[in-house]
Amino acid sequence: MKTPTELKYSRDHEWVKIEGNRVRIGITDFAQSQLGDVVFVEVPEVDSNIAAGAGFSVVESVKAVSDIYAPVGGVIVEVNEALADTPEIMNEDPYGEGWLVVIEIADSAELGELLSSDEYEKLIAEGGH
Amino acid sequence: MTTAKQTPLYETHLRYGGRIVEFGGWLLPVQYSGVLEEHRAVREKAGLFDVSHMGEVLVKGPDAFTFVQNLVTNDISRLVDHKIQYSPMCYQDGGVVDDLLIYRQGAEEYLLVINAANIDKDWLWMQENKKNFSIELTNLSDNTAQLALQGPLAETILSQLTDTNLAELEYYWFLPKVMVAGKETLVSRTGYTGEDGFEIYCRPEDAAALWESIMMAGKDHGLLPAGLGCRDTLRFEACLPLYGHELSKDISPLEAGIGMFVKLDKGDFNGYAALAEQKKNGVKRRVAGFVVTGRGIARAEYPIMADGRRIGTVTTGSYSPSLDKNIGLGLVEVEFAKVGQQFDIEIRGKNVAAQVIAKPFYKREGK
Numbered sequence: 187m188k189t190p191t192e193l194k195y196s197r198d199h200e201w202v203k204i205e206g207n208r209v210r211i212g213i214t215d216f217a218q219s220q221l222g223d224v225v226f227v228e229v230p231e232v233d234s235n236i237a238a239g240a241g242f243s244v245v246e247s248v249k250a251v252s253d254i255y256a257p258v259g260g261v262i263v264e265v266n267e268a269l270a271d272t273p274e275i276m277n278e279d280p281y282g283e284g285w286l287v288v289i290e291i292a293d294s295a296e297l298g299e300l301l302s303s304d305e306y307e308k309l310i311a312e313g314g315h
Numbered sequence: 316m317t318t319a320k321q322t323p324l325y326e327t328h329l330r331y332g333g334r335i336v337e338f339g340g341w342l343l344p345v346q347y348s349g350v351l352e353e354h355r356a357v358r359e360k361a362g363l364f365d366v367s368h369m370g371e372v373l374v375k376g377p378d379a380f381t382f383v384q385n386l387v388t389n390d391i392s393r394l395v396d397h398k399i400q401y402s403p404m405c406y407q408d409g410g411v412v413d414d415l416l417i418y419r420q421g422a423e424e425y426l427l428v429i430n431a432a433n434i435d436k437d438w439l440w441m442q443e444n445k446k447n448f449s450i451e452l453t454n455l456s457d458n459t460a461q462l463a464l465q466g467p468l469a470e471t472i473l474s475q476l477t478d479t480n481l482a483e484l485e486y487y488w489f490l491p492k493v494m495v496a497g498k499e500t501l502v503s504r505t506g507y508t509g510e511d512g513f514e515i516y517c518r519p520e521d522a523a524a525l526w527e528s529i530m531m532a533g534k535d536h537g538l539l540p541a542g543l544g545c546r547d548t549l550r551f552e553a554c555l556p557l558y559g560h561e562l563s564k565d566i567s568p569l570e571a572g573i574g575m576f577v578k579l580d581k582g583d584f585n586g587y588a589a590l591a592e593q594k595k596n597g598v599k600r601r602v603a604g605f606v607v608t609g610r611g612i613a614r615a616e617y618p619i620m621a622d623g624r625r626i627g628t629v630t631t632g633s634y635s636p637s638l639d640k641n642i643g644l645g646l647v648e649v650e651f652a653k654v655g656q657q658f659d660i661e662i663r664g665k666n667v668a669a670q671v672i673a674k675p676f677y678k679r680e681g682k
Contacts, residue, residue: 222544223351225634226612226641228663244663246612248350248634249544270610 187310188215190281194297195306196257201281202300205288209258209297212285213245213276216310222247224276227269229287234262236289238296243286245276254286258296264288322367323460323519327526331540339432341368343543350544354636357508357549361466362541363529366507366514367522368431371459372441376450379423386444386585387417388568390578394419399487399503402576403568404437405586409593410564411571413437414556416505418489426455430558444585460522464529465512465541465549467679472533473502473513481513496528507546509553509677551631554604554644554675560615560630561602561644569593570646572602572674602630603652604674605660606642609667613643613660619651620666621658626651629660637677643669 189195194202199217203210218224226246236242241253242262265287268275276284291297301309319337328335333344343365346353356362374383384391389402398419404412413433418426429437434456441452464473474481476496481504484490489503498521506512517525530538547557556562561571568577569590579591607613613632618625627647635642643660651658654673659666 222346223349225351228611246634248548248636249345251612251614 187219188281189303189307189310191303193281193303194257194300195303195309196255196300197309198255198257200254200257200286202257202297204297207294208263208288208290209260210285210288211257212280213254214306215280218277218280218284221245221250221252224273227273227276227286229265229269230262232262232265236260236262238299245273256289257300258289258291258293260289260292262287263290320368322365323522324365324367324526327523328365328540333540333542336543338543339368339430341431343368344540346542346544347540350542350548351636353539353541354545354548356537356539357466357510357541357545358637359467360537360539361464361468361472361512361533362508362539362545363526363533364463364465364541364546365461365522365526366463367460367519369461370429370431370434370437370454370456371516372427372429372438373453373455374425374427374441374450375423375453376448377423378448378450379425382445382448382450383417383425383427384581384584386441387415388577388584388586388590389417390581391417391419391425392581396421397489397491399489399505401487403562403573404440405568405584405590406564407586407589409567409569409586409589411558411562411566411568412440412564414558414562416503418501418503420491433558458519460517460519462515462517462522462525462529463506463508463512464515464533464538465506465508465510466538467511468533468536468538469510469512472529472536472538473515475532476528477502486511496525496532498525500525507555508549509555509675510549510679511681547631548633548636551633551644552635552637552642552675552677556602557631561646566600566602566646567593567598570598570600570602597649599649600627600646601649601652602644603627603647603656603671604642604644604676605658605669606640606672607632607660607667607669609669611660611662611665611667612641613645613662613667613669618661619645619647619658619669620661621651626658632660635676642672642676644674
């Protein structure tokens with residue numbers, strides 16, 4: 187299970203890559219392996235506002251429907267359009283091609299709540315909750 | 316709260332990397348390598364399933380024929396020894412207690428194979444219906460394990476392990492006392508995937524060894540261990556009903572679209588009057604197959620909408636690996652069940668367009 191050290195993580199199994207005042211978000215390797223084959227992704231609209239902790243996207247595997255919660259609040263500035271036709275990239279390359287959205291952060295203090303890769307690995311080892 | 320049970324293959328599943336979930340009171344693997352990969356293996360090559368959770372009830376005695384004939388909607392007078400029949404088992408109101416396979420082992424001996432989640436309920440129902448019939452009912456569920464080897468290469472693989480000529484075993488026939496890899500089994504040419512294949516009944520203590528032998532025999536044929544996840548997508552594409560979804564105490568076989576297994580001409584049976592009335596006057600609801608033409612996946616229990624009102628409910632919905640489309644089955648008002656009909660599936664509060672298509676969604680070629 188990969189957990190790149192340069193990324194931050196949420197307790198809901200998203201990774202966060204800080205890019206200035208923006209963050210790129212996706213689901214972790216652990217999350218995609220738990221979900222199984224991803225066959226559908228519902229992404230939010232660009233320019234929509236989301237609050238930290240709110241469900242903003244839905245990822246569906248063959249058998250399960252999972253809400254994705256925003257690790258930080260802000261405005262959606264980019265969504266990964268490739269997920270519409272090739273949702274499997276979320277399984278194949280969760281930290282790269284399989285990214286979900288880019289958010290312009292409303293309150294950078296929320297970044298302080300995120301976990302380091304070590305802390306996230308510990309969370310998974312304890313059962314993922 | 317009751318604890319979920321383990322099949323005799325529980326340890327085997329862990330060793331093969333199965334991801335265990337609870338299903339119908341049993342701990343079973345939902346997948347090993349992945350639902351899509353396992354699904355494709357069964358469609359193109361072969362997959363091996365543990366279906367030991369299924370229930371088995373033996374009906375034996377001079378009145379066995381009359382008892383079973385009264386219990387089920389299909390006509391078992393058409394059975395001969397070693398032939399199998401599928402049938403719903405109904406309440407008097409036409410609702411379904413369960414759907415099952417009937418194995419005729421002899422003129423006075425029938426083996427009924429029932430759904431895991433319904434074993435207790437079915438057993439009580441059969442006891443209630445025993446009345447004065449001269450029969451003996453035995454619940455063999457805990458003493459029977461079952462493996463399902465499914466896929467176009469199933470015959471090739473299983474033939475390596477037995478001297479019995481499986482090519483001569485026709486669809487919906489079985490053979491008792493078949494030696495497979497040195498274990499005594501009952502082998503039937505049946506399944507729940509829409510593919511050719513076999514269901515192999517054995518003693519619980521032989522199940523793990525049989526599993527290993529079959530996996531070995533299939534090693535060079537692309538055989539994969541297959542979990543409940545693909546079992547559901549496979550049966551769904553073939554439009555085989557799943558109790559609790561397309562069939563229930565509130566959905567009759569005629570509404571579910573399996574009226575061919577209701578034989579009103581065989582004489583009285585449980586549910587006869589209600590089903591005869593439905594047949595005469597037509598059903599008001601029917602299970603329709605649909606493809607989601609908008610973006611989204613329909614899931615069981617999602618509302619089906621048309622003309623600004625709710626006209627039905629999704630019974631099963633999924634991405635279909637074989638069709639590469641999002642498809643579903645839904646119980647709708649009968650006027651919306653015709654092929655070509657359009658309606659919406661309400662997915663997370665939004666209406667997503669869908670269109671009725673012909674069933675089954677998938678049909679195998681050849682045997």
